[in-house]
Amino acid sequence: xxxxxxxxxxSSNIKKNSFTNLRDLLMVKxxxxxxxxALVVALSLALGACGGMGxxxxxxxxxxxxxxxxxxxxxxxxxxxxxxxxALEAAEKKYGKESGQAxxxxxxxxxxxxxxxxxxxxxxxxxxxxxxxxxxxxxxxELKDLNKEYAYVKQKIKDYGIKTDDELDKETQKAAVKKxxxxxxxxxxxx
Numbered sequence: 001x002x003x004x005x006x007x008x009x010x011s012s013n014i015k016k017n018s019f020t021n022l023r024d025l026l027m028v029k030x031x032x033x034x035x036x037x038a039l040v041v042a043l044s045l046a047l048g049a050c051g052g053m054g055x056x057x058x059x060x061x062x063x064x065x066x067x068x069x070x071x072x073x074x075x076x077x078x079x080x081x082x083x084x085x086x087a088l089e090a091a092e093k094k095y096g097k098e099s100g101q102a103x104x105x106x107x108x109x110x111x112x113x114x115x116x117x118x119x120x121x122x123x124x125x126x127x128x129x130x131x132x133x134x135x136x137x138x139x140x141x142e143l144k145d146l147n148k149e150y151a152y153v154k155q156k157i158k159d160y161g162i163k164t165d166d167e168l169d170k171e172t173q174k175a176a177v178k179k180x181x182x183x184x185x186x187x188x189x190x191x
Contacts, residue, residue: 061090103132126150
């Protein structure tokens with residue numbers, strides 16, 4: 001008898017808290033999804049930041065990426081690009097040159113360069129980034145967006161007559177992606 005009473009109480013509690021239809025359930029999921037995502041990202045960054053506490057000499061790639069994001073938020077694009085470059089080096093060393101981690105760093109670098117109008121540097125970053133993303137996630141929405149951004153950068157390269165890797169040696173390319181020097185864009189006067 002007691003078991004039946006408990007089941008009845010549980011059943012009534014469930015009914016009180018149940019969703020009236022599927023739409024209500026989906027609305028709850030939509031509202032909690034950004035919070036869940038933010039918590040996962042925060043936990044990932046926290047764990048990445050704690051990686052250096054174990055006596056590691058170099059900062060973890062995630063910590064460097066986070067520092068780059070902080071600098072970018074403060075509009076310190078030179079510092080952001082330096083942090084992203086260091087994060088790229090650390091990610092390549094730990095996970096490989098064609099890893100998702102390296103692609104993430106390249107993506108942030110490309111975004112900063114494109115925002116600053118540093119078309120040559122953006123070109124080199126996208127040139128490396130797009131093939132990695134094609135291998136890791138072919139047909140994805142992100143890849144389609146990257147291809148559009150890459151095409152935009154290529155068009156700017158043509159528009160401004162900027163030399164690319166076809167005309168530059170390998171050392172210049174490596175230096176541009178590994179240790180970029182970003183200056184604020186110079187505004188040209190129209191005559």
